[in-house]
Amino acid sequence: xxxxxxxxxxxxxxxxxxxxxxxxxxxxxxxxxxxxxxxxxxxxxxxxxxxxxxxxxxxxxxxxxxxxxxxxxxxxxxxxxxxxxxxxxxxxxxxxxxxxxxxxxxxxxxxxxxxxxxxxxxxxxxxxxxxxxxxxxxxxxxxxxxxxxxxxxxxxxxxxxxxxxxxxxxxxxxxxxxxxxxxxxxxxxxxxxxxxxxxxxxxxxxxxxxxxxxxxxxxxxxxxxxxxxxxxxxxxxxxxxxxxxxxxxxxxxxxxxxxxxxxxxxxxxxxxxxxxxxxxxxxxxxxxxxxxxxxxxxxxxxxxxxxxxxxxxxxxxxxxxxxxxxxxxxxxxxxxxxxxxxxxxxxxxxxxxxxxxxxxxxxxxxxxxxxxxxxxxxxxxxxxxxxxxxxxxxxxxxxxxxxxxxxxxxxxxxxxxxxxxxxxxxxxxxxxxxxxxxxxxxxxxxxxxxxxxxxxxxxxxxxxxxxxxxxxxxxxx
Amino acid sequence: xxxxxxxxxxxxxxxxxxxxxxxxxxxxxxxxxxxxxxxxxxxxxxxxxxxxxxxxxxxxxxxxxxxxxxxxxxxxxxxxxxxxxxxxxxxxxxxxxxxxxxxxxxxxxxxxxxxxxxxxxxxxxxxxxxxxxxxxxxxxxxxxxxxxxxxxxxxxxxxxxxxxxxxxxxxxxxxxxxxxxxxxxxxxxxxxxxxxxxxxxxxxxxxxxxxxxxxxxxxxxxxxxxxxxxxxxxxxxxxxxxxxxxxxxxxxxxxxxxxxxxxxxxxxxxxxxxxxxxxx
Ligand SMILES: Cc1cc2nc3c(=O)[nH]c(=O)nc-3n(C[C@H](O)[C@H](O)[C@H](O)COP(=O)(O)OP(=O)(O)OC[C@H]3O[C@@H](n4cnc5c(N)ncnc54)[C@H](O)[C@@H]3O)c2cc1C
Ligand code: FES
Numbered sequence: 001x002x003x004x005x006x007x008x009x010x011x012x013x014x015x016x017x018x019x020x021x022x023x024x025x026x027x028x029x030x031x032x033x034x035x036x037x038x039x040x041x042x043x044x045x046x047x048x049x050x051x052x053x054x055x056x057x058x059x060x061x062x063x064x065x066x067x068x069x070x071x072x073x074x075x076x077x078x079x080x081x082x083x084x085x086x087x088x089x090x091x092x093x094x095x096x097x098x099x100x101x102x103x104x105x106x107x108x109x110x111x112x113x114x115x116x117x118x119x120x121x122x123x124x125x126x127x128x129x130x131x132x133x134x135x136x137x138x139x140x141x142x143x144x145x146x147x148x149x150x151x152x153x154x155x156x157x158x159x160x161x162x163x164x165x166x167x168x169x170x171x172x173x174x175x176x177x178x179x180x181x182x183x184x185x186x187x188x189x190x191x192x193x194x195x196x197x198x199x200x201x202x203x204x205x206x207x208x209x210x211x212x213x214x215x216x217x218x219x220x221x222x223x224x225x226x227x228x229x230x231x232x233x234x235x236x237x238x239x240x241x242x243x244x245x246x247x248x249x250x251x252x253x254x255x256x257x258x259x260x261x262x263x264x265x266x267x268x269x270x271x272x273x274x275x276x277x278x279x280x281x282x283x284x285x286x287x288x289x290x291x292x293x294x295x296x297x298x299x300x301x302x303x304x305x306x307x308x309x310x311x312x313x314x315x316x317x318x319x320x321x322x323x324x325x326x327x328x329x330x331x332x333x334x335x336x337x338x339x340x341x342x343x344x345x346x347x348x349x350x351x352x353x354x355x356x357x358x359x360x361x362x363x364x365x366x367x368x369x370x371x372x373x374x375x376x377x378x379x380x381x382x383x384x385x386x387x388x389x390x391x392x393x394x395x396x397x398x399x400x401x402x403x404x405x406x407x408x409x410x411x412x413x414x415x416x417x418x419x420x421x422x423x424x425x426x427x428x429x430x431x432x433x434x435x436x437x438x439x440x441x442x443x444x445x446x447x448x449x450x451x452x453x454x455x456x457x458x459x460x461x462x463x464x465x466x467x468x469x470x471x472x473x474x475x476x477x
Numbered sequence: 478x479x480x481x482x483x484x485x486x487x488x489x490x491x492x493x494x495x496x497x498x499x500x501x502x503x504x505x506x507x508x509x510x511x512x513x514x515x516x517x518x519x520x521x522x523x524x525x526x527x528x529x530x531x532x533x534x535x536x537x538x539x540x541x542x543x544x545x546x547x548x549x550x551x552x553x554x555x556x557x558x559x560x561x562x563x564x565x566x567x568x569x570x571x572x573x574x575x576x577x578x579x580x581x582x583x584x585x586x587x588x589x590x591x592x593x594x595x596x597x598x599x600x601x602x603x604x605x606x607x608x609x610x611x612x613x614x615x616x617x618x619x620x621x622x623x624x625x626x627x628x629x630x631x632x633x634x635x636x637x638x639x640x641x642x643x644x645x646x647x648x649x650x651x652x653x654x655x656x657x658x659x660x661x662x663x664x665x666x667x668x669x670x671x672x673x674x675x676x677x678x679x680x681x682x683x684x685x686x687x688x689x690x691x692x693x694x695x696x697x698x699x700x701x702x703x704x705x706x707x708x709x710x711x712x713x714x715x716x717x718x719x720x721x722x723x724x725x726x727x728x729x730x731x732x733x734x735x736x737x738x739x740x741x742x743x744x745x746x747x748x749x750x751x752x753x754x755x756x757x
Pocket of ligand 2: 692693694695696697698699700701702703704713714715716
């Protein structure tokens with residue numbers, strides 16, 4: 001008979017304290033505030049293997065379901081554990097064509113790592129860091145080209161070279177299609193190049209991925225604004241493309257409906273980041289494009305874009321950089337790592353605060369910003385608690401530069417010039433979820449242009465689905 | 478890469494270039510512009526399409542050398558190539574319509590931009606009056622071209638060295654006070670000129686179109702650098718314009734925004750002049 005008192009506490013099994021991820025080597029915050037070099041330096045082989053060894057190799061792994069493109073995480077980590085790094089990279093590439101990028105910019109904490117079973121008691125396995133490690137390893141060690149099927153003599157036009165377009169192009173090229181990407185800018189990569197800064201995603205990595213696509217036979221035409229120089233329908237009717245994929249992103253910046261938005265030292269995050277990243281304004285005057293940065297910068301918004309703008313401002317030499325966000329720390333939509341890095345670099349956070357007016361002097365420069373304090377009410381449709389202004393809580397903060405990072409909308413150029421293309425009230429293109437096809441037969445779409453501003457990995461997933469959809473359509477399935 | 482097929486110096490700091498860009502030439506319309514980048518370290522700048530030849534596949538650009546980027550472009554010769562040439566961007570001018578009497582006003586280098594639009598107005602069957610103004614005679618451009626397409630031609634110079642001594646607004650004001658019936662004014666030039674033209678025509682409620690030369694980066698609506706206040710609303714010059722109702726534009730704000738990078742522009746310009754062996 002069991003006696004409760006017999007169950008001595010001493011019998012309780014010793015549980016090991018929760019483990020943490022093998023720490024990521026990083027540039028020192030004080031040092032990196034002054035340069036644009038990459039912040040996270042990446043695991044070496046020993047660190048990667050040590051991290052991989054902790055993986056439980058679950059019989060029913062949950063991490064894979066957490067990944068929008070279903071990378072076979074369990075198997076690639078096992079390959080890392082046994083030091084077959086190149087094979088690990090190829091395993092990831094079976095479903096994710098841009099692992100060096102995803103390893104760096106995916107919000108793993110809300111995807112694969114969130115569902116990691118090991119992570120229930122411990123910090124989850126550092127799946128993102130391992131992904132980055134094997135992708136960097138493969139790039140440095142001449143990764144073999146995948147098998148390419150014979151050319152089948154059919155032409156596909158891909159509009160936009162962001163992650164959605166690059167992924168769709170790569171998948172179709174591998175199946176033997178002749179793919180041409182039309183890109184409005186003079187460089188490929190979309191947000192990966194003009195938006196996300198060098199210190200978070202070195203541009204060489206994006207270029208390496210693009211070169212890989214070119215070796216697969218993909219052609220890229222720059223300076224091509226589709227809808228202006230050529231319309232989508234002309235590509236099909238006159239230029240002989242069998243299908244078109246629209247991956248044009250959500251690039252049109254939103255501004256606040258408050259006065260002072262047109263002041264000279266108010267910038268959209270898009271303008272600010274494009275000047276710095278795409279046009280290399282941080283190397284002015286060697287590069288001709290200028291950027292203006294004041295002493296005291298307010299960045300409005302709480303997403304990755306806001307973090308990038310704030311951390312870029314720090315690097316350009318602003319003394320004080322403050323994120324102004326209308327909800328609280330918990331609701332910040334940015335990746336955890338970016339928030340953490342921004343804090344380390346001295347970025348201030350003024351939460352539960354919303355601007356009501358930007359004040360300027362007679363030459364149109366910002367001299368301050370009036371803000372109101374907020375409190376959180378009931379959750380809204382998005383499930384986040386709705387911020388409500390607190391009456392009589394207005395105050396003016398001293399700033400000379402304001403960067404607006406409150407989101408982007410789809411660029412209307414293509415919808416406006418493509419009759420018959422159905423869009424939503426917000427201007428996003430409507431597609432069949434499974435195939436990616438729009439209301440126009442043979443015209444597909446995916447990425448931010450369909451979902452509104454989202455993530456790199458979801459754009460890639462959409463590019464993949466559309467590639468499958470195109471292949472099916474052209475094969476009469 | 479886009480080859481320069483022909484280059485002409487219109488005056489000391491205004492250059493005329495014909496560029497090989499067949500795909501843009503095939504579809505562009507009067508009033509649209511291109512964004513160019515001369516070389517790898519260059520910045521992206523907008524230039525209005527001054528003319529085009531669909532058969533030859535060429536685009537003409539006319540620009541005033543006001544800083545490093547335009548000086549760099551101006552230093553290129555026939556046979557040289559421009560790295561990036563994006564277009565046609567912006568909305569075309571509605572030139573097919575018959576308004577009646579159209580007055581085309583060009584100030585300085587703006588006349589080059591007025592020219593193709595004015596020609597289209599004329600071809601559509603409008604009575605065309607042109608007013609071409611500059612600081613002095615040697616800065617007047619497109620004199621013969623404007624004369625050829627216009628039913629009536631006026632020239633003005635600030636110093637009186639040619640034509641009417643005064644501003645384009647002197648002539649425009651005269652026409653209006655003489656009671657000439659004017660159905661549309663199209664004006665391109667320095668911001669103060671467009672501002673005063675719009676002021677005169679506003680009083681008589683004469684529809685007035687102006688073409689704005691905002692600072693741009695992408696030219697496709699993705700950065701907002703080009704935003705202007707038109708009738709109290711935020712518009713992007715590159716996609717909503719570059720032409721707007723002259724009576725609705727906030728010119729003072731526009732002027733401030735055009736000066737946004739003055740300091741940096743001066744640095745670039747000084748370095749360029751030094752590299753060319755010129756004075757600092
Ligand atoms: C600053 C910033 C930071 C971000 N950080 C992260 C992050 O850390 N993690 C993450 O997962 N996501 C992040 N995102 C979001 C992510 O980058 C996007 O969701 C993703 O890039 C969308 O991919 P896309 O291919 O749909 O479009 P985009 O990347 O926007 O690419 C669209 C491309 O199409 C081109 N284009 C547009 N119109 C035309 C036309 N008419 N003709 C020809 N070409 C055209 C554009 O020039 C562009 O190159 C960030 C976004 C920004 C702006
Ligand atoms: S130039 Fe970027 S939006 Fe107009």
